[in-house]
Amino acid sequence: MENASKALIIAGAILLSIAIIGVGMFVFNSVSDTITDSSDLTAEQANAYNQEFTNYNGKQRGTQVKQLCDKVSSHNRNALDASELIAITNEDLSENTDFPAPTAEDAEGTTTAEINQFKAGILSGKTYNVTFAYDPDSGLVTKVGISEITSGN
Numbered sequence: 001m002e003n004a005s006k007a008l009i010i011a012g013a014i015l016l017s018i019a020i021i022g023v024g025m026f027v028f029n030s031v032s033d034t035i036t037d038s039s040d041l042t043a044e045q046a047n048a049y050n051q052e053f054t055n056y057n058g059k060q061r062g063t064q065v066k067q068l069c070d071k072v073s074s075h076n077r078n079a080l081d082a083s084e085l086i087a088i089t090n091e092d093l094s095e096n097t098d099f100p101a102p103t104a105e106d107a108e109g110t111t112t113a114e115i116n117q118f119k120a121g122i123l124s125g126k127t128y129n130v131t132f133a134y135d136p137d138s139g140l141v142t143k144v145g146i147s148e149i150t151s152g153n
Contacts (some may be wrong), residue, residue: 043139046138046139046140047139049140049141050132050134050139050140050141052071052075053068053071053072053075053086053132053141053144054132054141056068056130057130057131057132058129058130059127059128059129059130059149060127060128060129060130061124061125061126061127061128062122062123062124062125062126062127062128063124065122065128065130065146066119066122066124068130068144068146069088069115069116069118069119069122070119072086072088072115072144073112073115073116073119076110076111076112076115077112083135084140085110085142086110086141086142086143086144087110087142087143087144088110088114088115088118088143088144088146089143089144089145089146090118090145090146090147091145091147092129092131092145092147093131093132093133093143093144093145118146122146126148126149127148127149128146128147128148128149129145129146129147129148129149130144130145130146131144131145131147132144132145133145
């Protein structure tokens with residue numbers, strides 16, 4: 001009788017340990033799926049990220065363009081890596097809206113000094129056309145085009 005009760009206790013311990021391992025695997029798979037899902041930006045998340053900048057899309061006065069430059073400069077200072085940097089250029093980007101995220105080697109127009117230099121050329125009384133280029137993979141803003149609208153347009 002003693003051997004039978006010891007066998008039942010051992011069998012119970014084995015079943016309990018298998019159940020604990022099974023629950024652990026289930027929790028691990030659930031957490032890893034959540035982490036994977038959160039690393040892929042959905043279209044809604046990309047739009048929310050871009051909204052801070054795309055509010056300035058189209059015809060803007062010089063003062064609004066200077067505010068946009070300040071936002072881009074602040075964003076770039078807080079960027080975790082080069083792929084999150086946003087470049088500013090004097091190009092009209094409405095024709096080519098795809099612009100891959102910059103790499104560390106190709107981050108022209110993203111430093112605070114470059115943005116401040118660009119901003120210094122913006123005149124408050126003038127009107128500018130603001131356009132954006134987006135990373136084709138993530139859908140995030142990667143480049144801001146600011147071109148002056150002449151009085152003939």
